Amino acid sequence: MSVLAHLGVEITSSTDDSMDNRKRPAASPNSGSFVFWSSSFRRQPARVLIVEALPPWWSDTCTVLCDALDNFLSLACNLDGPSRIPLLSLYAVSRQQECVLPFVQVRGNLARLHSCVEELRSIPGEGCIKGAARGGELLRQAVLDSLQQFKQYIRHISTGNQTNNNLSVEITVVTSQPGPGIVRQLEMGLKDADLVSLKRLLVVQINSVGDWGQDTPSPETTYTEAEESLMLGTEVELLRMENSVFALETMLKAWLQEQGGDREHLHLLLPSPTDSPNPVCVKCDMQERLISPALIPLTPNLGVKTESVRDFLPVTKASANQNQPPQRLKVIKLLRADGLCESVLYGLPLVIRPTTCWQLDWEEMETNNNLFHALCHTLRGRDLFLLLQVEPAGGSGVYSHYVLQSSTSLSLLLKPVVSRELLLPCSMPVSPQDPVPDAMQTVQCCLTQLDEEFVFNPLSLTNNLYQHLKSRGLISQPRYPYRLQPAAVLRDQSQPPEGAKTTGSRQPRQVKPHSFLQQCEGHEVT
Secondary structure, three states: OOOOOOOOOOOOOOOOOOHHHHOOOOOOOOOOOOOOOOOOOOOOOEEEEEEEOOOOOHHHHHHHHHHHHHHHHHHHOOOOOOOOOOOEEEEEEOOOEEEEEEEEOOOOOHHHHHHHHHHHHOOOOOOOOOOHHHHHHHHHHHHHHHHHHHHHHHHHHOOOOOOOOOOOEEEEEEEOOOHHHHHHHHHHHOOOOOOOOEEEEEEEEEEOOOOOOOOOOOOOOOOOHHHHOOOOOOOEEEEEEEOOHHHHHHHHHHHHOOOOOOOOOEEEEEOOOOOOOOOEEEEEOOOOOEOOHHHOOOOOOOOOOOOOHHHHOOOOOOOOOOOOOOOOEEEEEEEEHHHOOHHHEOOOOEEEOOOOOOOOOHHHHHHHHHHHHHHHHHHHHHOEEEEEEEOOHHHOOOOEEEEEEOOOOOOEEEEEEOOHHHEOOOOOOOOOOOOOHHHHHHHHHHHOOOOOOOOOOHHHOOOOHHHHHHHHHHHHOOOOHHHOOOHHHHHHHHOOOOOOOOOOOOOOOOOOHHHHHHHHHOOOOO
C-alpha cells in the first residue's frame, strides 16, 4: 500500500508585499489556512482579459465564456494566502472596444467582478459586422489602451516611497476568429508600440460553431517576409481550445500558478559518478497540481482535513458532552488502481479498520468484521479502489471526495482526492524519443552508487526532530517555570492580609505536581 502522493501544497510567502495582503491579517501558524510556499508570488503579473464579443459568433461563446469566468472569479476572489492575481482588467470588443473593468484587486472583490461578467452577458450576439479585419483593429486598440492604463496605474501607486513589485502585465485575448490572422494583425499593429511592461500576449482561439472560413489573410493582414522579421520583442502566442466551460476554466486557472521563471526552484543532487568527484545536479521547477482546500475560508470547511480522526468527524451543533454521529461516506464509483494518478491525491492518509466499538453486540461485530474482510479481499483481488462522497457538513452544500485503497492486510487507506473546482492545469508530456546516450549513461552510473531496498522501512529514517525540539524548548523556557509568578501576585504575597501573622521561617507554597501538569498539558491527567 502506497501512502505517498504528489501533494499539491499551497505555499505562502511570509513577506508578501502586495497591497491586497497588507489589508488582511496574517494567518496564524495554528490555523488551517496557514501554508508554505518556497518560491515567491510577488512576481505575479497583472492580468488583462480582452473578450471579443463580435456578432453573430458571440451568441455561440457568450454563455460558455461567462460561466467559466464566473466560476473562476468565485474561486480566485476567495483564496487565502499570497495574492496570485494582484490586478485584473477586463475589456469587451464588440462594435467598439470598451473597458468594462479598470485595474482592480481580485481578492475580496467578487461582487464587482460578478457584475462585470453580467455586463458581458448582456452584450447582444445578433447582427453582423463588416469583415473580420475590423474586429482585429479593435483588439489592437484594446491592447494598446490596456497597456496605457497599466502604466498610469503603476505611476499612480508608485509615488513617494511606495514601491510595487508587479511591474509587468500579461494580456489574454479571447477570440472566435482564426487565431493566426489575429496574431499577424497584432504583431504588425504593435511592432512600433512601447511594450516594455508587457510580459506576455496570448491569443486564445475558441473553436465555435460559427464558420469563419479558411484562414486566408485579407488585404489588411497580408505581410512579407521582411515585415515578419519586425515581430514583437514579446512574441504573440496562440492557443486553440474547444468551446466548453471546463476548457476555458483550465485556461484561466493557469493565472493562479506561480509565474516566477527567473530561477530554478530546486536542485536534485545525484551521487557522484565513478569518473567524477562532483555530484550530478539536475535543476528542476515545481508546479502546483491543485488548490489546497485550506486556502478556502469555508465554515464549515470542506471536510477534507485528515490530520487526525477528530478533524474528520462531521461538524455538528451538539455539545462536547454529546456523542457525535459517525461520518457517512457513500461509495459512488469503482476505480481501477492503475488508472488513478497520485498527483490528484493530497493530505494525510487515514488507516481504516473494522470497528471495535463496545456498544455493538458480538453478533453484529462478527457480521461487520466478515463484511470488512470480504470488502478488502474483493478490492485487493480485483485491483480496485473505491471513490467515496461525503454529504455536505452543516448545510454548506460543498461535497468532499475520498479514495479508499486496498492493502495486503485487513485494513484500507483513506485519502482525499481533488475535485474539478480545485484542479490546476498541468502539462505532463511524454517524450517519443529515447534519452541522449551520454546523459543516460551518466544517470545510470549515478544510480548504481545507491543502495536499493525492496521494501521501504520508514523506521530507517530519522530527521533529528527530537533533538531540535529539546534544544529549542530548553533555550526558550526557564529552568524552573513553576517558581515563576506574575509580579502582581508577588506584590500581593509580600503584603499579607490585615491581622495575619508573618514569620520569617515560613516556606513559600509549593505547587502540586498534579496541578502543574494540568496547567501545562491543558487536559485532565489521570
